[in-house]
Amino acid sequence: MNGIPYAREYKVTLCHVCSYVCPEDAHECPRCDSPVHRRKPNSLTRTWAFLIAGLIFYIPANLLPVMYTTMLGSSSENTIMSGVIEFAEGGSWDIAILIFIASVVVPCIKFLVLGLMLVTCQRRSTWAMRERSRLFRFIELIGYWSMLDVLVVALVAALVQFRGLSTIEPRLGILFFGLVVVMTMLAAMTFDPRLIWDAEVEDVR
Amino acid sequence: MNSATPTPMTDIPHRQAHASEQPPAVAETQSRADQWIICEHCDSVYESIPLNKGEAAYCLRCAAILRRNHRLTVEQLLALSIAACILFIFANVFPVISISMQGLHNEVTLWGSVQALAQGQITLIALVAGLAIILAPALQIALLFWVLAHAHRGQIAPGFKMCMRTLEHLRPWSMLEVCLLGILVAIVKLAGMLDVHPGAGLWAMAMLMVLILLIAGKDIRRLWDELGVRPE
Numbered sequence A: 001m002n003g004i005p006y007a008r009e010y011k012v013t014l015c016h017v018c019s020y021v022c023p024e025d026a027h028e029c030p031r032c033d034s035p036v037h038r039r040k041p042n043s044l045t046r047t048w049a050f051l052i053a054g055l056i057f058y059i060p061a062n063l064l065p066v067m068y069t070t071m072l073g074s075s076s077e078n079t080i081m082s083g084v085i086e087f088a089e090g091g092s093w094d095i096a097i098l099i100f101i102a103s104v105v106v107p108c109i110k111f112l113v114l115g116l117m118l119v120t121c122q123r124r125s126t127w128a129m130r131e132r133s134r135l136f137r138f139i140e141l142i143g144y145w146s147m148l149d150v151l152v153v154a155l156v157a158a159l160v161q162f163r164g165l166s167t168i169e170p171r172l173g174i175l176f177f178g179l180v181v182v183m184t185m186l187a188a189m190t191f192d193p194r195l196i197w198d199a200e201v202e203d204v205r
Numbered sequence B: 001m002n003s004a005t006p007t008p009m010t011d012i013p014h015r016q017a018h019a020s021e022q023p024p025a026v027a028e029t030q031s032r033a034d035q036w037i038i039c040e041h042c043d044s045v046y047e048s049i050p051l052n053k054g055e056a057a058y059c060l061r062c063a064a065i066l067r068r069n070h071r072l073t074v075e076q077l078l079a080l081s082i083a084a085c086i087l088f089i090f091a092n093v094f095p096v097i098s099i100s101m102q103g104l105h106n107e108v109t110l111w112g113s114v115q116a117l118a119q120g121q122i123t124l125i126a127l128v129a130g131l132a133i134i135l136a137p138a139l140q141i142a143l144l145f146w147v148l149a150h151a152h153r154g155q156i157a158p159g160f161k162m163c164m165r166t167l168e169h170l171r172p173w174s175m176l177e178v179c180l181l182g183i184l185v186a187i188v189k190l191a192g193m194l195d196v197h198p199g200a201g202l203w204a205m206a207m208l209m210v211l212i213l214l215i216a217g218k219d220i221r222r223l224w225d226e227l228g229v230r231p232e
């Protein structure tokens, strides 16, 4: 399109681990011995699998409580959303927004963007390739911030352990939430952004 | 199709490079290919040219960063990895938060917070948290120290390939930045109901996070070239 050659035109492939320029027919990087593939194997199918697993785990992650609090005799269970609302009602708008972004906005953006990447690549769409490339790098960058809530629950549960007065315990929801983060991270790792640009060329498998 | 060599990448910092005239065709040999840079996001091939300090090269096709010039020398990286090692010990030995309530006192270390998740059904998530805030950073620091200490003397460390591969695979799972933000959120969260004090571990943690960002990035791949690790 704009005259910059693709690696395949020179019969070379990039090693993703050490950046070595490998011959196209290599199965192992000659320099660091990592497996080398022209494109990540079964990238679209595997990304779909991780994405769907993430979506499934996202349901119990939101419905089940993530934290169980006893405070001077009274006890309550918090889901992710009820925790956010509690912060907002208590006046800590900044923290409420922060947790809302990390636990709700970021995972949802990841689901949407990964879904968009998969659908457009399967249709070999040439629409907004540069922007889609940027978008993918953006979700790769923000994805792991969703672990925030898991770590907050861990810290708070470890701290508030005053028997008889007040205790906080983690609950099953946090497991599913952590798994959502892991699944979306794996989905982003198995997606091969080079597939976006393959739509430009006719002869790619 | 193989009539032209790759476009030379330009080195205008923080701006997109523009393609310059293509040089005459050159025989396609592996030694030639050593001078090439392939964009990992779109597979474009460029000819590598030296960058000045602080400059970065961008891909013309997809706008990803192709390469950044390393600002730090191997000696500086080694010094920072030793500092990171000390800070890591501090961050793990000292509590990151301490609280008090009606005369009772409690404090938490990083390990303590991971243990709090290790309860029955949800133990799996304790493993993920342990990897993200303790194991991955610890391994990163240890492996970096090992390869840099040898690189400093111009040697290729024993097990160099395995160390470098492990560093690449650990990078996405190391989440000290998120942990630091988590500590701050936990402090604010608890400040409403009891007395909260940031612990000494928190300050070590904050400095450690900056050091890890400096030393554990993709930049470390330059050791392959600088040490002249030859492909088999």
Ligand SMILES: [Zn+2]
Residues within 6 Å of the ligand: A015, A016, A017, A018, A019, A020, A029, A030, A031, A032, A033, A034
């Ligand atoms: Zn390699």
Ligand SMILES: [Zn+2]
Residues within 6 Å of the ligand: B039, B040, B041, B042, B043, B044, B059, B060, B061, B062, B063, B064
């Ligand atoms: Zn590119």
